[in-house]
Amino acid sequence: GAVVSQHPSWVICKSGTSVKIECRSLDFQATTMFWYRQFPKQSLMLMATSNEGSKATYEQGVEKDKFLINHASLTLSTLTVTSAHPEDSSFYICSARDPPSDYEQYFGPGTRLTVT
Amino acid sequence: LAKTTQPISMDSYEGQEVNITCSHNNIATNDYITWYQQFPSQGPRFIIQGYKTKVTNEVASLFIPADRKSSTLSLPRVSLSDTAVYYCLSSSYNQGGKLIFGQGTELSVKP
Numbered sequence: 001g002a003v004v005s006q007h008p009s010w011v012i013c014k015s016g017t018s019v020k021i022e023c024r025s026l027d028f029q030a031t032t033m034f035w036y037r038q039f040p041k042q043s044l045m046l047m048a049t050s051n052e053g054s055k056a057t058y059e060q061g062v063e064k065d066k067f068l069i070n071h072a073s074l075t076l077s078t079l080t081v082t083s084a085h086p087e088d089s090s091f092y093i094c095s096a097r098d099p100p101s102d103y104e105q106y107f108g109p110g111t112r113l114t115v116t
Numbered sequence: 117l118a119k120t121t122q123p124i125s126m127d128s129y130e131g132q133e134v135n136i137t138c139s140h141n142n143i144a145t146n147d148y149i150t151w152y153q154q155f156p157s158q159g160p161r162f163i164i165q166g167y168k169t170k171v172t173n174e175v176a177s178l179f180i181p182a183d184r185k186s187s188t189l190s191l192p193r194v195s196l197s198d199t200a201v202y203y204c205l206s207s208s209y210n211q212g213g214k215l216i217f218g219q220g221t222e223l224s225v226k227p
Contacts, residue, residue, distance in 0.1 A: 004159075032213055043203070044160070044217040093159045097213045105213060107152075107159030 002028045002098040006108035013084055013115055021079045021111045023094030029074035030096035034105070035067075038091040050077040084115040120204045125222040134191040136221050138204030141185045146208040149180060149187045154201045154220070163202070164189065191223075199225045 003026040013019045023033055031052045036044040048069050049057040056069035066088075068080040077096075081088055091112055095105045121139040128134045140149065148167045152160035164171055166178040166187070177190040191198060201220040207213070 006159075034213070034215070036217075043219050046214065046216060049214060091157065095159070095215075104162065104165070105215060107161070110157065110159050112157065 002026075002096070002106045004030075004094065004096050004106045004108040006092075006094060006111050008111060009109060010112040011114070013113070015085055015115055016083055018080055018082045019084055019113060021081070021092055021094075021113070023077045023079070023096070023108055025075045025096045025098070025106075028096075028098045030077075030098065031074060033071060033077040033094055033096045035069060035077075035079050036093045036095070038093060038110075040091075044093060047079075081113065084113070086115045089113055089115045120206055120218045122202075122204050122218060122221045124219060125224070127224050127226065128194055129226050130195055131193050134194050134198075134223060134225075136189045136191075136202055136204075136223070137186060138189070139186050140204070140206045143184050143206050144208060147206040148208070149178065149184075150205050150207065150215075151176070151178065151189045152203045152205065154203065160203065160217075194223075194225045196225050196227060199223060 005024045007022045033050040035047045037047050038044045046059050047062045050069045050071040052071045052074050058064045071077040091110050093110045095107045097105050150165040151163040153163050154160040164176045164178045166180050168180045171178045179188045201222050203217050203220040205215050207215050
């Protein structure tokens with residue numbers, strides 16, 4: 001099956017700094033990638049849809065200036081958490097669709113962000 | 117995208133068959149049902165997907181009645197390693213692949 005990787009798998013940063021998380025489709029090209037956030041004991045919450053070569057589409061309530069998404073190539077999307085605060089500490093997960101099976105999504109292993 | 121409702125938790129024992137039912141009363145004609153499995157601190161893993169009737173693969177079966185207002189994920193002979201959260205989602209080819217996760221069912225398999 002298709003493989004999606006994320007880097008780093010975990011990161012600790014200080015409050016006020018920015019952190020970049022990478023999401024890569026390893027063996028397929030993904031025109032669309034999705035970013036989710038998951039707090040402990042909670043479900044995944046869709047943050048945004050990342051489209052290659054165009055601006056991301058953010059879900060209601062997600063600050064686009066705080067969570068910068070770039071999808072510059074068909075295999076890479078990045079999520080940058082700007083001016084991170086402790087409340088941004090969470091598990092961030094990306095997923096990608098694998099054409100022509102557009103209905104199936106493959107999820108990355110997730111990135112644990114801790115802001116101190 | 118239809119909202120889905122599933123039990124918050126379920127307990128089972130090794131070797132038993134587990135059936136998790138999901139309600140999706142407002143499912144649209146174009147929606148299909150997908151189930152994912154998630155272990156702690158990992159991304160979700162695709163289990164099975166269907167539109168109606170019965171679908172079976174090497175790990176599970178999915179039963180969707182004719183009215184499609186509910187679906188049942190069946191896990192045959194569970195083991196301890198099946199302890200995880202199971203999510204039922206409805207989505208449409210026309211929604212750009214967007215998936216909205218509900219609360220999921222936390223399955224605990226005991227020896």
